[in-house]
Amino acid sequence: MENSAAANGTTISALVAEGKALGKMWNTINSVKQTTKANGFDTRLGKLLSELKAQSTVDSGQIATHVLRTYGIQQIDRRRRSEALWFVENEVDCRKFIADGKFKGSSLTALQAAMRKAAKADDETTEGKPSNVGQSDDQPKLVEQSKQSMTVGPITRKVMVNTILAQAAINKLDLEEIIEDLMSELTKRQQQG
Numbered sequence: 258m259e260n261s262a263a264a265n266g267t268t269i270s271a272l273v274a275e276g277k278a279l280g281k282m283w284n285t286i287n288s289v290k291q292t293t294k295a296n297g298f299d300t301r302l303g304k305l306l307s308e309l310k311a312q313s314t315v316d317s318g319q320i321a322t323h324v325l326r327t328y329g330i331q332q333i334d335r336r337r338r339s340e341a342l343w344f345v346e347n348e349v350d351c352r353k354f355i356a357d358g359k360f361k362g363s364s365l366t367a368l369q370a371a372m373r374k375a376a377k378a379d380d381e382t383t384e385g386k387p388s389n390v391g392q393s394d395d396q397p398k399l400v401e402q403s404k405q406s407m408t409v410g411p412i413t414r415k416v417m418v419n420t421i422l423a424q425a426a427i428n429k430l431d432l433e434e435i436i437e438d439l440m441s442e443l444t445k446r447q448q449q450g
Contacts, residue, residue: 267308275305276328288363293344293351299337299365302330303345306338336440340365373433 282298292299309320309328325331330338344351344365351368354360360371412420425432 272305272308273328275301276330279305280329280332289365289368290355292365293355299341299344300348302333302338303341303343303348305330306342307345310342336366340369343369370437377431 279298279302282301289299291297294300305328306320309324310318313320313324315321322331351372354368354372354375359375360368362368362371421435422432424430425435
């Protein structure tokens, strides 16, 4: 792993130091304007995660838990890590959105939601009536996939994911909004429990 880090112009010790510094900063976060500066928490965390993701040997690009521990960022909430990575991967668009005065919130979660809402509004005003080309052919296939995924007996995670995907497509629901709703529900349950 040290060789791959060195090939990318960084060393493991530099990445470990960066991870530990980010771990210390975790409790002093104030606003999205501060955290998204060039040396802000979310920008630095996103860049570190991007580097670790690029070095990942897993096909999905996921970062192993032991790697997170090694770099001292395992205690940072996984949603925050995900948002920081999203910010770095979409940094140009995010900074433009904020600079244009379209965002007045205080978190990356709110920034994501505002950008998604603005994009959806732009799509609705520029597209007019959505095209129906090819949709009628997919509907029976999606219904069949949904029926197949509803099995008798214990449901596996894979079956549940396939069911959600099929139902979202059949009912023309926004998958990102469903994921946000699931994450929100999980947060509520964790706070209650």
